[in-house]
Amino acid sequence: xxxxxxxxxxxxxxxxxxxxxxxxxxxxxxxxxxxxxxxxxxxxxxxxxxxxxxxxxxxxxxxxxxxxxxxxxxxxxxxxxxxxxxxxxxxxxxxxxxxxxxxxxxxxxxxxxxxxxxxxxxxxxxxxxxxxxxxxxxxxxxxxxxxxxxxxxxxxxxxxxxxxxxxxxxxxxxxxxxxxxxxxxxxxxxxxxxxxxxxxxxxxxxxxxxxxxxxxxxxx
Ligand SMILES: Nc1nc2c(c(=O)[nH]1)N[C@H]1C(S)=C(S)[C@@H](COP(=O)(O)O)O[C@H]1N2
Ligand SMILES: [Mo]
Numbered sequence: 001x002x003x004x005x006x007x008x009x010x011x012x013x014x015x016x017x018x019x020x021x022x023x024x025x026x027x028x029x030x031x032x033x034x035x036x037x038x039x040x041x042x043x044x045x046x047x048x049x050x051x052x053x054x055x056x057x058x059x060x061x062x063x064x065x066x067x068x069x070x071x072x073x074x075x076x077x078x079x080x081x082x083x084x085x086x087x088x089x090x091x092x093x094x095x096x097x098x099x100x101x102x103x104x105x106x107x108x109x110x111x112x113x114x115x116x117x118x119x120x121x122x123x124x125x126x127x128x129x130x131x132x133x134x135x136x137x138x139x140x141x142x143x144x145x146x147x148x149x150x151x152x153x154x155x156x157x158x159x160x161x162x163x164x165x166x167x168x169x170x171x172x173x174x175x176x177x178x179x180x181x182x183x184x185x186x187x188x189x190x191x192x193x194x195x196x197x198x199x200x201x202x203x204x205x206x207x208x209x210x211x212x213x214x215x216x217x218x219x220x
Pocket of ligand 2 (some may be wrong): 053099100101181183
C-alpha cells in the first residue's frame with residue numbers, strides 16, 4: 001500500500017444512512033416479478049454510463065500489492081499474488097449489471113478467472129454453503145455457494161479489454177451477474193467459505209441475504 005493506511009476518502013455516512021432508510025421504507029419495490037427474457041428486472045432502468053458506487057473509500061491496490069486469500073471451509077486454502085492468479089486460464093463473459101439503486105447496464109465484457117476454476121483448486125468441504133467476500137476497503141458481502149459457483153461468475157480483472165480501473169474495483173473484483181451488484185465485491189481481498197450465512201455490510205443494514213433482481217430481493 002502506498003499511502004499511510006492504503007485508503008483514500010472517508011466513509012460516506014450520509015449514503016449509508018439513506019440506503020439504510022430505503023430498506024426500512026421498502027423504496028423502489030414494485031411488487032412485480034419480471035421474466036428474465038425481458039432483460040430488465042422490475043423497478044430497474046437502463047443506463048449507458050457506468051456509475052461508481054462504494055462507501056467512499058477507494059483503496060490503492062495494485063497488481064504488485066494485491067493478494068487474494070481463500071479460506072474457511074475448504075480443503076486447500078491459499079494466498080495468491082497477481083502472478084499466481086494470472087497464471088491460470090482466463091475466461092471472458094458478457095453480462096448485465098443490475099444495481100439495487102435501480103440502474104442496469106447491459107453487455108459488459110469481463111475477463112478473469114472463473115469461480116468454478118477456483119473451486120476446483122480450493123475444494124470447498126461439503127459443509128460450506130455460503131461465501132463471504134471481503135474487499136480491501138473493509139467491505140463484506142455474503143452469497144450462497146451455488147450462486148458463487150455459477151458458470152458466469154468471474155474474479156475479473158478486465159472490462160471491455162482494459163484493466164478494471166481503481167474506482168470500479170481494480171485490479172480484481174468479483175462479478176456475479178445473476179444477483180444485484182452489491183453482491184460483487186470490488187478490490188477483492190478474501191473469500192471465506194462458511195456453513196452458516198453471515199450478513200455483510202449492506203445485509204446488516206437491511207439488504208437481502210440473497211439479492212435476486214428478478215424477484216426484487218432488495219431488502220429483507
Ligand atoms: N469493496 C467494495 N465492493 C463493493 C462496494 C463497496 O463499497 N466496496 N459497493 C457495492 C455496490 S453497492 C455496488 S452497486 C457495486 C458498484 O460497482 P461499481 O462502482 O463498479 O459500479 O459494487 C459493490 N461492491
Ligand atoms: Mo449498489
